[in-house]
Amino acid sequence: MQPYALSAAEAAAAIRDRQLSAEELVRSCLSRIAARDGQVKAWLFLDPEMAIRKAREADKKQAAGAPLGPLHGLPFGVKDVIDTADMPTTQNSPIYPTTQVGRDAACVGIVRHSGALIMGKTDTVEFASGGRKALTTNPFNPKHTPGGSSSGSGAAVGDFQVPLAFGTQTGGSHIRPASFNNMYGLKPTWSLASREGLRMSSITLDTVGWYGRSVADLVLVAEAFRIPGLAQRGTASVKGLKVGLCRSPVWDRIEPGGVAALEAAGKRLETAGAIVEPLELPPAFNGLAAARDLIGAHEGSAAFLPEYLSSYGILADDIRKRVELRESYDSAGLLAAYALADSCRPVFDALFGPKLDVVLTPASPGEAPEGLHTTGDAIFNGIWTLLHVPCVGIPCVRGPKGLPVGIQLVGPRLSDAKLLAIAEACAPVIDAEPDWARKTLLG
Amino acid sequence: MQPYALSAAEAAAAIRDRQLSAEELVRSCLSRIAARDGQVKAWLFLDPEMAIRKAREADKKQAAGAPLGPLHGLPFGVKDVIDTADMPTTQNSPIYPTTQVGRDAACVGIVRHSGALIMGKTDTVEFASGGRKALTTNPFNPKHTPGGSSSGSGAAVGDFQVPLAFGTQTGGSHIRPASFNNMYGLKPTWSLASREGLRMSSITLDTVGWYGRSVADLVLVAEAFRIPGLAQRGTASVKGLKVGLCRSPVWDRIEPGGVAALEAAGKRLETAGAIVEPLELPPAFNGLAAARDLIGAHEGSAAFLPEYLSSYGILADDIRKRVELRESYDSAGLLAAYALADSCRPVFDALFGPKLDVVLTPASPGEAPEGLHTTGDAIFNGIWTLLHVPCVGIPCVRGPKGLPVGIQLVGPRLSDAKLLAIAEACAPVIDAEPDWARKTLLG
Numbered sequence: 001m002q003p004y005a006l007s008a009a010e011a012a013a014a015i016r017d018r019q020l021s022a023e024e025l026v027r028s029c030l031s032r033i034a035a036r037d038g039q040v041k042a043w044l045f046l047d048p049e050m051a052i053r054k055a056r057e058a059d060k061k062q063a064a065g066a067p068l069g070p071l072h073g074l075p076f077g078v079k080d081v082i083d084t085a086d087m088p089t090t091q092n093s094p095i096y097p098t099t100q101v102g103r104d105a106a107c108v109g110i111v112r113h114s115g116a117l118i119m120g121k122t123d124t125v126e127f128a129s130g131g132r133k134a135l136t137t138n139p140f141n142p143k144h145t146p147g148g149s150s151s152g153s154g155a156a157v158g159d160f161q162v163p164l165a166f167g168t169q170t171g172g173s174h175i176r177p178a179s180f181n182n183m184y185g186l187k188p189t190w191s192l193a194s195r196e197g198l199r200m201s202s203i204t205l206d207t208v209g210w211y212g213r214s215v216a217d218l219v220l221v222a223e224a225f226r227i228p229g230l231a232q233r234g235t236a237s238v239k240g241l242k243v244g245l246c247r248s249p250v251w252d253r254i255e256p257g258g259v260a261a262l263e264a265a266g267k268r269l270e271t272a273g274a275i276v277e278p279l280e281l282p283p284a285f286n287g288l289a290a291a292r293d294l295i296g297a298h299e300g301s302a303a304f305l306p307e308y309l310s311s312y313g314i315l316a317d318d319i320r321k322r323v324e325l326r327e328s329y330d331s332a333g334l335l336a337a338y339a340l341a342d343s344c345r346p347v348f349d350a351l352f353g354p355k356l357d358v359v360l361t362p363a364s365p366g367e368a369p370e371g372l373h374t375t376g377d378a379i380f381n382g383i384w385t386l387l388h389v390p391c392v393g394i395p396c397v398r399g400p401k402g403l404p405v406g407i408q409l410v411g412p413r414l415s416d417a418k419l420l421a422i423a424e425a426c427a428p429v430i431d432a433e434p435d436w437a438r439k440t441l442l443g
Numbered sequence: 444m445q446p447y448a449l450s451a452a453e454a455a456a457a458i459r460d461r462q463l464s465a466e467e468l469v470r471s472c473l474s475r476i477a478a479r480d481g482q483v484k485a486w487l488f489l490d491p492e493m494a495i496r497k498a499r500e501a502d503k504k505q506a507a508g509a510p511l512g513p514l515h516g517l518p519f520g521v522k523d524v525i526d527t528a529d530m531p532t533t534q535n536s537p538i539y540p541t542t543q544v545g546r547d548a549a550c551v552g553i554v555r556h557s558g559a560l561i562m563g564k565t566d567t568v569e570f571a572s573g574g575r576k577a578l579t580t581n582p583f584n585p586k587h588t589p590g591g592s593s594s595g596s597g598a599a600v601g602d603f604q605v606p607l608a609f610g611t612q613t614g615g616s617h618i619r620p621a622s623f624n625n626m627y628g629l630k631p632t633w634s635l636a637s638r639e640g641l642r643m644s645s646i647t648l649d650t651v652g653w654y655g656r657s658v659a660d661l662v663l664v665a666e667a668f669r670i671p672g673l674a675q676r677g678t679a680s681v682k683g684l685k686v687g688l689c690r691s692p693v694w695d696r697i698e699p700g701g702v703a704a705l706e707a708a709g710k711r712l713e714t715a716g717a718i719v720e721p722l723e724l725p726p727a728f729n730g731l732a733a734a735r736d737l738i739g740a741h742e743g744s745a746a747f748l749p750e751y752l753s754s755y756g757i758l759a760d761d762i763r764k765r766v767e768l769r770e771s772y773d774s775a776g777l778l779a780a781y782a783l784a785d786s787c788r789p790v791f792d793a794l795f796g797p798k799l800d801v802v803l804t805p806a807s808p809g810e811a812p813e814g815l816h817t818t819g820d821a822i823f824n825g826i827w828t829l830l831h832v833p834c835v836g837i838p839c840v841r842g843p844k845g846l847p848v849g850i851q852l853v854g855p856r857l858s859d860a861k862l863l864a865i866a867e868a869c870a871p872v873i874d875a876e877p878d879w880a881r882k883t884l885l886g
Contacts, residue, residue, distance in 0.1 A: 069752075089546075101544050103532075106643070109749030191646055194745045200549070200639035203646065226748060228772030302637045305669060306552030309512075329671035331857040335792065342785035349778065414774040 003028035005442055008074050008163035009216035015062070015073040022062075022073030026055035026117060029075050033161045039142050041135045042156040044080045045087050046120035051075070054117045070223040072115030077156045077165030080121035081128040081149075081199035082208070084108050087118070091199050092126045092134060095311045105197020107166055107208045107225075114224035119162050122152025125375060128168050129201040129300065131316030133372060139181060139441060140403050144368040147177035148375025150211075154181040157211040160441060164221060165211045170201050170296060172364070172381025174209040175408050178393030179261075179363035180376065182404035182437045184427070185211045186218040186420070189413045190388035193225050202299035204341075205292065205385050213437075215423045218392065222420060229417035236357075236418075236425040238272040244279030244351070246361040246410075249286045253379045255366030257399025262362055264397045265407045265430045269360070272429045279351075279359060285344055288383040291337035295386070298334045301325040341386050348387050349412035358422045359410040367399030384408070390416040392423040395431045404437070446471035448885055451517050451606035452659035458505070458516040465505075465516030469498040469560060472518045476604045482585050484578045485599040487523045488530050489563035494518070497560045513666040515558030520599045520608030523564035524571040524592075524642035525651070527551050530561070534642050535569045535577060538754045548640020550609055550651045550668075557667035562605050565595025568818060571611050572644040572743065574759030576815060581623060582884060583846050587811040590620035591818025593654075597624045600654040602884060607664060608654045613644050613739060615807070615824025617652040618851050621836030622704075622806035623819065625847035625880045627870070628654045629661040629863070632856045633831035636668050645742035647784075648735065648828050656880075658866045661835065665863060672860035679800075679861075679868040681715040687722030687794070689804040689853075692729045696822045698809030700842025705805055707840045708850045708873045712803070715872045722794075722802060728787055731826040734780035738829070741777045744768040784829050791830050792855035801865045802853040810842030827851070833859040835866040838874045847880070 003011065003025045014020035030048050037043060058073045083089050083105040090096050104112060112118055123134035125148045134151035138144040139159035146155040150167030157165045158181025167174040169187050178185030187209040195208050210221045222230055245266045247254070254262075270276045300322040307315050308323040351359075362380040369376050384391050392409045399405045409426065411419035428434070446454065446468045457463035473491050480486060501516045526532050526548040533539050547555060555561055566577035568591045577594035581587040582602035589598035593610030600608045601624025610617040612630050621628030630652035638651050653664045665673055688709045690697070697705075713719045743765040750758050751766040794802075805823040812819050827834050835852045842848045852869060854862035871877070 096546070099546050101546055103539070103542050103544055104749065106746065106749045109753055113749065113752035191742050192745060194643055194748065195646065196643035196746065200637060203634055203638065225745075226766075226769045228769050228774065299634050302635060302668075303549065303639065305637065306547065306549045306556065309556035310552055323669075326669045326671050329857075331671065335789070335856060339789050342788070345785070346778070346782050413778060414772075 004032040004160050005438055006163065007213040007217050008220055009214055011163055012072065012074060012220060022055040022058040022117065023052060025073060026051050026075055029119065029162055036159055036161060040137055040139055040155050040159050042122050042152040042159065042161060044090060044092065044121045044123050044152065051117060051119055058115065058117060069113065069115030070220050071111055074116050074164055075119040075162045076111055076116040077119055077122045077153050077162045078108055079128070079150050079153045079166050079168060080124050081168060082108060082166055083197040084118055084121065087121055089121070092124050092132060094314045095307055106194035108197065111221065111224050116164065122156055122165060124151060125149030126316060127199050127201060127319065128170065128173055130318040133375060137372065138368050138403065144370050144403060145180070145372055145375050147180035147368060149173040150177045151375065153211055154178065154183065157181065157213065158183050158437070163213060164217060167209050167211060168198055169207050169209055169381065169385055170205045171292070171385060172378030175381050175391050175393045176364045176376055176378060178211060179406035180368035180404065182395045183211050183393065184214055184218055185209055185393035186222065187391045188227065188416050189390045192227065192414065192416060200303045202296045202303065204295050204299060207385065215420060215427045219420050222416065227416050233417040233421040236422045238269060238274050238425050238429055241274040241422065241425070242355060242357045243269055243274050243276045244356050244359045245276050246279040246281065246359050248361050248380060248383065249281060250289055250379045253365050253377060254362060257366030257405040258362045258364060260399065261396040261405040261407050262360070265360055268429045268432060269426060279356070282347060284340065285383065287340050288344060288386055289379060291340045292382040292386040294333055294337040297322055297325055298329065345387055345413065348389065352412045358419065361408055361410060363393050363406040363408040367401055367403035367405050384410055389413055390419050392419060394423065394427050447475040447603050448881055449606065450656040450660050451663055452657055454606055455515065455517060455663060465498040465501040465560065466495060468516060469494050469518055472562065472605055479602055479604060483580055483582055483598050483602050485565050485595040485602065485604060487533060487535065487564045487566050487595065494560060494562055501558065501560060512556065512558030513663050514554055517559050517607055518562040518605045519554055519559040520562055520565045520596050520605045521551055522593050522596045522609050522611060523567050524611060525551060525609055526640040527561055527564065530564055532564070535567050535575060537757045538750055549637035551640065554664065554667050559607065565599055565608060567594060568592035569759060570642050570644060570762065571613065571616055573761040576818060580815065581811050581846065587813050587846060588623070588815055588818050590623035590811060592616040593620045594818060596654055597621065597626065600624065600656065601626050601880070606656060607660060610652050610654060611641055612650050612652055612824065612828055613648045614735070614828060615821025618824050618834050618836045619807045619819055619821060621654060622849035623811035623847065625838045626654050626836065627657055627661055628652055628836035629665065630834045631670065631859050632833045635670065635857065635859060643746045645739045645746065647738050647742060650828065658863060658870045662863050665859065670859050676860040676864040679865045681712060681717050681868050681872055684717040684865065684868070685798060685800045686712055686717050686719045687799050687802045688719050689722040689724065689802050691804050691823060691826065692724060693732055693822045696808050696820060697805060700809030700848040701805045701807060703842065704839040704848040704850050705803070708803055711872045711875060712869060722799070725790060727783065728826065730783050731787060731829055732822065734783045735825040735829040737776055737780040740765055740768055741772065788830055788856065791832065795855045801862065804851055804853060806836050806849040806851040810844055810846035810848050827853055832856050833862050835862060837866065837870050
């Protein structure tokens with residue numbers, strides 16, 4: 001097997017055991033990128049020489065016996081709305097074609113100083129918000145979107161170009177691409193991973209997350225972030241696990257692939273001994289999707305004012321309109337939206353306990369839609385973003401067109417470590433064909 | 444009168460009427476800085492030639508008949524935890540001695556593209572959070588602190604070195620220096636002014652604000668930020684204004700200067716026809732100060748992890764300790780703190796209406812304490828920060844040592860425009876000796 005085909009956890013172990021060098025891994029990833037970039041187009045910035053130089057430094061550090069971080073030697077892709085000290089941050093916007101910020105975003109600094117090799121910047125919907133789309137295609141069918149706004153990070157990890165990458169989520173920009181690209185993803189609890197150095201779109205909603213190709217990969221990055229309770233998370237068992245199967249208040253937007261994924265995941269868990277019961281959220285939760293939209297729009301009117309003033313002529317029309325909301329600002333509606341979210345958060349947290357361990361719910365309406373004019377529908381992600389709860393995306397089935405569809409596991413706020421333990425137990429059951437992607441893409 | 448002695452609104456009018464050029468104003472401010480910087484030490488970065496060049500460009504723009512922004516030609520100081528495209532952002536930290544970020548923070552972009560001249564970077568408590576203090580002294584007595592963490596911005600505006608500056612507030616870092624330096628300050632509603640490009644310490648608490656030397660100055664900047672409802676705010680009248688005089692749940696921390704300021708402001712407003720009644724906050728609000736501390740500490744454990752990993756040896760001890768909280772993270776306590784804040788916010792908003800127009804409350808315990816080892820006590824600011832409500836700082840009296848003490852007016856969330864209208868009416872009453880600072884500092 002080529003090194004690029006290894007998951008992050010597999011590659012990390014091989015590097016620690018000196019069966020693989022960081023340079024070999026980086027060169028292997030670069031060869032995969034070179035072979036596939038003409039089709040997948042995941043990258044906005046890539047400097048192969050810089051990547052190899054960093055890998056050599058990592059190998060030297062290991063050879064010298066220096067203490068190594070949990071991500072030592074692992075190539076890491078960074079969505080191009082996230083600042084990197086040594087690469088441009090363009091936000092895929094004509095307003096920032098060459099901007100280079102001489103300082104890492106918090107998340108980049110954390111993984112860099114935990115040993116990761118920052119490989120390059122991945123394509124994204126402009127500002128992770130509106131305007132122009134990424135050029136990236138779905139690795140499993142280039143006529144389809146990889147999802148968005150974390151398009152390049154989703155496709156790069158899904159296509160075996162890098163083992164790890166950062167995405168961000170304001171609506172469904174992180175977990176939806178995980179579903180469309182057959183990947184694992186963690187969106188941690190809001191406030192648990194610093195969002196400093198990410199392009200801001202909505203302060204209440206924007207959350208950084210990471211992609212890998214197994215739960216163990218997600219745990220490795222969580223170690224770098226020192227997610228509280230991680231070392232003490234123990235192991236969970238599927239047998240007796242109380243799973244709330246939640247169609248969510250927006251089930252009318254589901255598609256056949258999404259139905260298949262949710263049903264398959266529920267049945268597989270039940271067969272493995274879990275207690276799977278339907279979970280209906282309280283009626284107040286029906287308003288959360290609209291509340292998310294209102295909060296996102298109003299906070300966006302603050303976030304994009306600088307570009308509106310500096311670059312009106314080249315600012316995308318949908319972003320301009322968001323800023324112009326300030327002329328007809330619905331203060332009462334916005335306060336009601338905040339109040340609804342604020343009151344639902346503890347109610348959701350309190351559902352967990354003796355009767356409920358984890359929520360199982362769609363990660364996307366179905367498989368990736370055709371065309372690059374869309375990145376798909378965020379509707380099954382938005383309420384979890386607004387609730388600030390941790391979500392783990394897990395691959396599950398293939399939809400009617402043969403494209404992957406995942407599901408997500410959701411826990412209460414700040415239970416990230418426990419949720420990862422539950423995901424470790426459930427993933428081998430839910431992701432019933434773990435080699436499907438390797439076979440399909442790598443033959 | 445020297446141009447540097449003009450308020451922002453006065454200078455803006457003079458520039459528009461072509462009685463003053465931007466270059467004359469900048470040169471005047473630079474002369475004031477040159478005369479005073481050896482004592483006040485407000486600046487971490489200042490490039491007089493760059494400032495003069497920008498002023499000349501502004502004058503040329505005006506001469507050419509180009510449309511001018513509301514802040515045209517006005518020198519603006521920027522706290523050095525806020526990114527500026529053309530100057531270093533050191534955060535007053537040995538970790539970032541020369542870092543230059545090639546992109547403006549949102550707030551800087553907004554005022555720059557509204558005509559302001561970014562004058563330089565002002566000294567600050569390290570990261571606006573902990574570690575080393577600013578070297579800045581109080582303009583009215585160099586043995587005393589100007590407050591913090593917005594030390595340099597507070598002193599620079601208070602000392603007539605620039606008419607406007609940005610501060611930030613996580614505890615009491617913006618409104619407290621307004622009190623200590625005889626200044627006007629607005630801390631807008633959280634989420635109404637983008638905090639992108641500010642050093643993050645706590646996502647729930649960090650808020651950008653601005654200083655001026657009159658309410659009209661604060662309104663000018665609010666225009667640049669397109670604060671909703673500003674154009675329709677109308678005028679308020681002190682006669683019949685319902686003022687809730689709020690000692691706040693932390694009154695046991697008040698000092699003689701703070702008592703004097705609150706009593707004087709209440710009496711002056713009453714004499715001018717306002718209906719001033721004591722306002723006691725509901726008992727639940729007694730927990731907000733502790734909730735703020737807990738949220739600030741826990742969110743700080745995420746915010747400073749990058750520096751902990753990259754620069755442990757030179758990271759200040761108090762910041763290190765905050766990161767190490769992740770090892771004994773109190774998830775239940777943190778969720779309870781969020782829940783308390785979330786439930787108090789709408790309760791506070793609902794106090795306003797037929798029975799209450801505005802809250803009058805201390806801006807600081809009293810006058811600036813002696814010594815630069817302290818920046819004073821944020822206790823009278825923290826709960827308003829956590830409540831996300833807009834606050835306007837207004838100068839009021841002199842304390843036992845002859846140093847200024849202000850008060851603050853507070854409104855419900857998103858009422859910033861109305862609060863500014865109320866402050867426009869109240870300020871001439873509360874700030875009974877508006878020429879005191881000019882006389883004291885300028886003779």
